[in-house]
Amino acid sequence: MSAKMQDVARLAGVSTKTVSNVINGRPYVAAETRRKVEAAIDALDYKLNLAARNLRSGRSGVIGLAVPSLSVAYFAELAEATVAAAEEQGLVVQIERTGSVARERALLNSPRLQHIDGLILNPMDHGAEELESVQLSVPTVVLGDHAVGGAVVHVSTDQRAAAALATEHLLLTGRRRIAVIGARSSDSRGSAALRFDGYRSVLERAGIPIERDLIAEADPWIQINGATAMRELLRGGAKFDAVFAFNDSLALGAMRALDDAGLHVPGDVAVIGIDNTAEASYSIPSLSTVDLGRQRIAETAVAALTEQMISNERPVPRRVLVDFTLLARESTRR
Amino acid sequence: MSAKMQDVARLAGVSTKTVSNVINGRPYVAAETRRKVEAAIDALDYKLNLAARNLRSGRSGVIGLAVPSLSVAYFAELAEATVAAAEEQGLVVQIERTGSVARERALLNSPRLQHIDGLILNPMDHGAEELESVQLSVPTVVLGDHAVGGAVVHVSTDQRAAAALATEHLLLTGRRRIAVIGARSSDSRGSAALRFDGYRSVLERAGIPIERDLIAEADPWIQINGATAMRELLRGGAKFDAVFAFNDSLALGAMRALDDAGLHVPGDVAVIGIDNTAEASYSIPSLSTVDLGRQRIAETAVAALTEQMISNERPVPRRVLVDFTLLARESTRR
């Protein structure tokens, strides 16, 4: 069995509490005492038992990150950014993948969340009130705009505005018949709904009618579904000169399908995505997209979460918006 | 404060130990008693305190996964697969990103590993004995072939053979001057070294000399470094008709740089990668690659780890090999 605090205390000739104070950097420890304790720690190769600390103090130093999937590049990059941001605060991240609405609910009620100090939740897209009834017991920050019972800090980008920006960009480059890939009729308040809303609002303002034939559903937003959706659009026969895919993976899949069909991007069809994942700038042609600022989102979320964890009070309800940026690349060139 | 086991016990009219037995599915609990306890649990909305269980039993139900980075698509997909496999065993995954050799060492010595039941470690590439001195205190499965002190179960693909297969494929499609992207002179036993070895062995057998001008270093293996490496190869002036990139991200970056230089893939230069990440099948042209079987790797690793965790004995030293598969796509077509 490895050494425990009592062994260290005995060797250093002090009480266990003093050892604890040294380890936790508490004030009122004489320099001399600190030295002795540190020497004893080294001598015994003592390692703090986190379970015990956790039990006694109620903190674990672990925060959870719940995302739908890690195979979607955006979430993988978000996870990376979150892990990095958490580390700066001395926290580690336990990643949970929700994958479906049912699993998401199950997770939120599971005892697994008990030993987590806080949770960053990126909910699935689904109907509006899906999560409002959940009562969360840990400090939580929600990414996106879904209402989640008990959680009142939201960090997000204005996805509707970002989608509007992407759509406007297509209009500005002279496109008029803009198809959409990634809609979800089942979603009333999530990313799919908001992005579609942004698209619609711009077209309406421009006086362009929305055409059902130009709207393709896809779920989840991964390459293969983008390719499939595009093939269906093409088979449907409706004419279009641009595609707004609701994320980069869909866009890349769509570009692939366009290429297969002998259509040129951006010559015949312009394509734009959302997310600015790494793959987007290295595709051929490079993909125009909107960067939702996932780096900032991760940092902001972790900061907001640690604040909640420390203060121990109910946080001020708020919604933090992170800036987004249009990246015009080859896929939408005139 | 939420209910604890004692409250449940009082309400059900039994001892806390009996409650514990019910929760943990131990035998010798009368059906009637079980019912009463379960009713009490429901009534009080009792949730087990994992910290306490962890302290007492020494198990946490959490396994660690240490990978260099999540922005590399391969690791993200590996992480996804691991989380899924762990879940089947009722385990959750705490993801650590190492990023550098120093951080990797720091992690392996950190008390954070204390509250983990087991670790799946995908080491950084580095000199041979870098990690042999580390003494791991938790059951560990190593992905890849690095010797890590104390850990004796390795799950990996034969990377050298996989690289050889990729190289042979290029030869079979009529290429002779094959450039390499992703070499690392600092690495003597990691992925870079093994993949380079496979490349070299095939060329040697084919009687083709290795040319220094055709070897480009890159670290880490992400798109931008693939593109940069390719630009340097082109600037160097050496002629080549194929590129073997040590992973798909590098390959995609390289394809992008080739396109920028007005070179056609596969017409002028064939390109092959390794990993079979999602992006590879949707690039234009689609990328030939070797699938290292990450799904199987994840499953196997989790299985080997749980076995170690349960048996509580030193595992049988072994090396499990997972099959790999060549996927010939457009980027290497004649």
Add this chain to the structure above:
DNA sequence: TTGGTGTATTACATCGATGTACGCTGGAGC
């Protein structure tokens, strides 16, 4: 009746660190 076996349950110590409340010391201030 006694003893033996199998089932069901309990009392109690225990895991290891930390919060609380308090004790001791030396020196400044009157």
Add this chain to the structure above:
DNA sequence: GCTCCAGCGTACATCGATGTAATACACCAA
């Protein structure tokens, strides 16, 4: 000389579940 306080340390209870060993009970065979 005495109080008072800041600075430093300590004893002890405590967090909540679980392993151990012991006990209670029923049932059956000898």
